[in-house]
Amino acid sequence: VDTTDPVLAGGSNGVAECTGSNPSSNAAYIAWRNSFGGVTATDNCGTATMSYSEGSWTSTGCTDTITVTFTATDECSRTTSKNQTFTISDTTNPTWTTVPSDSTVECGPGNAAAFTAWLNSFSGSDNCGTALVTNDSTGLSNLCGSTGTETVTFTLTDECGNDITADATFTIVDTTDPVLAGGSNGVAEC
Numbered sequence: 001v002d003t004t005d006p007v008l009a010g011g012s013n014g015v016a017e018c019t020g021s022n023p024s025s026n027a028a029y030i031a032w033r034n035s036f037g038g039v040t041a042t043d044n045c046g047t048a049t050m051s052y053s054e055g056s057w058t059s060t061g062c063t064d065t066i067t068v069t070f071t072a073t074d075e076c077s078r079t080t081s082k083n084q085t086f087t088i089s090d091t092t093n094p095t096w097t098t099v100p101s102d103s104t105v106e107c108g109p110g111n112a113a114a115f116t117a118w119l120n121s122f123s124g125s126d127n128c129g130t131a132l133v134t135n136d137s138t139g140l141s142n143l144c145g146s147t148g149t150e151t152v153t154f155t156l157t158d159e160c161g162n163d164i165t166a167d168a169t170f171t172i173v174d175t176t177d178p179v180l181a182g183g184s185n186g187v188a189e190c
Helices: 027-034 111-119
Strands: 007-010 014-017 039-042 048-054 058-060 063-074 079-089 095-098 103-106 123-125 131-135 148-158 163-173
Touching (some): 039 048, 039 063, 039 079, 095 163, 111 163
Antiparallel strands (some): 007 039, 058 063
């Protein structure tokens, strides 16, 4: 008779970097699960077949975790199981889609709108969610009728607090000569 359960050996919990919004489609997770987390089985009286049963993903902010039960079944239907966990985290910085770059405009009444448009023209993306651009601009003191420059630090932050920064400068210049209008030659009696 065979009254001895198969024996499990090896195996380890798994970890991977987030690659998208659906953790169950993470390639590293799938490879770990399909290789039974490294668990192997032996049986004293034949061969044992490995299988797995997935639990549910739990999310705590920027970490997704699942418990998977790996089971060895021998030819006499005797089984041995072992639980292991797989954890997916987001530790990767977002990336710039539109990298902050310098801009120079001619002094004029449209400077305020141009400056605001420039501040809002940069964007980024993240491997595991969305990313938001913020800046430390204090605004140029007088955008109409004067020249000036401001170097702004733009910060791109993902939902897990991973961030990158880039500096860019906005400059207002005056390269336009003044414009004269009117006037006439003069005459007078000696």
